[in-house]
Amino acid sequence: MKKHMLSTLFVGVDVSLRSQHAVMLDFFGEQHASIPFPNNVSGASLIISEIIKHATIIKATHVVVAMESTSFYSFHLCNYLFQSPELAAFHTKVYCLNPKVTSAYQKTFVDVDKDDPHDAYGIADFARTGKITSEPFQGSQFVALQRLTRARLHLVENLSREKSYVLTNIFIKFSELAAINVKDPDSPFSNKFGATSMAVLEEMSPDQIAYASLDELIDFLMEKGKARFTDPEAKAKLLQRAARDSYRLEKALYEPLNAAIAASFNCIKALEAEIKAVDKAIEKAIGGLATNNYKCLLSIKGFGPVISAGLIAEIGFISRFSSEEKLAKYAGLTWRKKQSGAFTSDITYMTKTGNQYLRYYLGEAVMSLLKNHNSEYTGFYRKKYDEAIRFKHKRALALTSRKLVRLIFALLRDNRLYTNNKERMKAN
Known part of the structure; x- marks a missing residue:
């Protein structure tokens, strides 16, 4: 230009x-x-x-x-x-x-x-005045897929918001169950929004649980959990302990709270069902679009159809970007330098002026790599986490996302599949 x-x-x-x-x-x-x-x-x-x-x-x-x-x-x-x-x-x-x-x-x-x-x-x-640094519009080839991947993010955000909201009502009704971390050994449930936990919160009060016989409580848990508990007696005892340690309310409050909690649970179930439906639509839509790019990203262990499609929908044609720095800037994964005279601040802030949807899917991709124990990215994330003074997870996630941009750009630019360090060493 x-x-x-x-x-x-x-x-x-x-x-x-x-x-x-x-x-x-x-x-x-x-x-x-x-x-x-x-x-x-x-x-x-x-x-x-x-x-x-x-x-x-x-x-x-x-x-x-x-x-x-x-x-x-x-x-x-x-x-x-x-x-x-x-x-x-x-x-x-x-x-x-x-x-x-x-x-x-x-x-x-x-x-x-x-x-x-x-x-x-x-x-x-x-x-x-020549201040435009972004890439020009490249047509609507990716718009349909983009609408799906962005709709999914919208549903996920609503689901997260609904879960945060219902926890306030759960705390009022069953304070100890809401307060216990699901990873704590004293937690009766590994998921507060699982089918059994929902049934307990909708159908029973802390008093009913605290004074129920252990056999009755075990039968209830086995019925609602479809007999999937390996040690239902231990779960029942943990649940009773949580009920006995919870605050008590006037009986008149339980019915309105049950109705409010049930309404939130219905919303959560509906949102989860819609997310699954959108996931299927995304997988179908990506099938006939940018097939080579899709295969390149799928070759990374931990990148499923949704993450790959989300990245492709926002990146579009990789030829739009002359370098991985340009792609990182488009995602808003750049940091402003803070310097005056001889002083340079160690604390820098991410610009976040780029594509928030691409930044989100990069973050989801990093979390998936960590869950799948990708040694290269897990080691880098842990290193940056330990180096950070504040906001350890957010900073490590952002820096690992920035590292991931380099890999994604290289794979899409060269139209090649991913091989990790171990696989490259074996090949050599």
């Missing part, structure tokens, strides 16, 4: 649900148009005509269109302009920019009104 700056028309678009505004600048900052248009096909056709008209007037050979990635409002216009055969003649590049970046730039305009024309001007000027 920089080679053709003098002969480029820069178009900034402020996008909203129903209306949009475009401002067109040449390289020298002269404004050639400021046009409102509706956010529909007719409006998109209008702005294409205006872009061609003004590009012809200034004899531009290239066009750069920039807009903020504002929720989903910019998607249709971005894709429409990208697919336009008329704009292709001007080597048009369309950019969806991070609103945080453009907003910070527009604050440099002193004493300027905050309205659509001025916002569009700021975006156009941002492009004109």
